[in-house]
Amino acid sequence: MRSACWPGGEVVNWTNFAGLRAHPLTDPDDASLSVMQGADWMITVSGRAGADVTGVNVQNPDTGKDVTATVAGGVWSAWWPITADSRAHSGLFGDYGDEITITYRTADGASHTSSGYSDSGEPSEVGETVPPTLGSLAGWSALPGTYSASAADVEACLNSKDLAGVTSPVSPVLAETRGDFVTLMLAHEGSRAYCTLKDGRVQWSADLGAMTVDPPAAGEAFVTDGNGVDGKVAGTRISALRGVAGSDVVAVVVHLAEGKDVSATVENGVWQAWWPENEPAALSDDGGSTATPSAQAPAPAGMPTISYTTRDGVSHKAG
Secondary structure, three states, X not given: OEEEEEOXXXXXXXXXXXXXHOOOOOOOOOEEEEEEEEXXXXXXXXXXXXXXXXXXXXXXXXXXXXXXXXXXXXXXXXXXXXXXXXXXXXXXXXOOHHHOEEEEEEOOOOEEEEEOOOOOOOOOOOOOOOOXXXXXXXXXXXXXXXXXXXXXXXXXXXXXXXXXXXXXXXEEEEEEEEOOEEEEEEXXXXXXXXXXXXXXXXXEEEEEEEOOOOOOOOOOEEEEEEEEEEEEXXXXXEEEEEEEEOOOEEEEEEEOHXXXXXXOEEEXXXXXXXXXEEOHHHHOOOOOOXXXXXXXXXXXXXXXXXXXXXXXXXXXXXX
């Protein structure tokens, strides 16, 4: 996971760049938009670039202005902040991605323009159409258990290096167990933090920033943000999704590839689920002995589908 500090919160880019590189464009003068990810205040867009592509600019649909991307090793990436009135807010992109235009330059000095996910002439197998594949993590469970966070749990989270900027007072708004793991969502000064422990020790954590979405209707649930963590388990990415839920929502389920489901915990108007994701390509550049060679790396996964159940027993598809 790549991150940087920014006044609006933490900039997190969990794009699987190794997976993108493992599926290069065949035309050296081509570039494509492959992955779009967002949270409650920012969006990242990334893609592949042919060998002769020297620069990429991405047009922000909200402002109409260009954002200069970083281009390296056959991939490119850019990000920009979004506000509550953006159609990309809370990860509910709709047709937002179709209106993103990229302008790229090639070594011969020519300028080219592409828009949407599939203008490169290839199927958009990266992004929304390839759901994540469940990986393996000892002691993890797809079904959460109830948990009451202790003062020691909270203190351990606040002492983790990724939550160094989070100060007391904090209060747990969600707590769960998944097998041997305990996960907390903490509220502090209008912002949130996420922390997973095992045997009282923090395994990973993140400062999620402020959640500035409108409250959902009683029978509504949707995604607000997510994040991924690489490097904790060889060949596996730890992925998480979070969202909000109205008072009539009693269950939320994350649907992965091959019919695998992960049940979320729903508490205090929010929900959360996390899982080990089979993304060996994310670690293939680290030289680990269990990493998948890049030639065998899968295409990066897109968003899973989300469903939720309301108090009347009816199942709905979340945005």
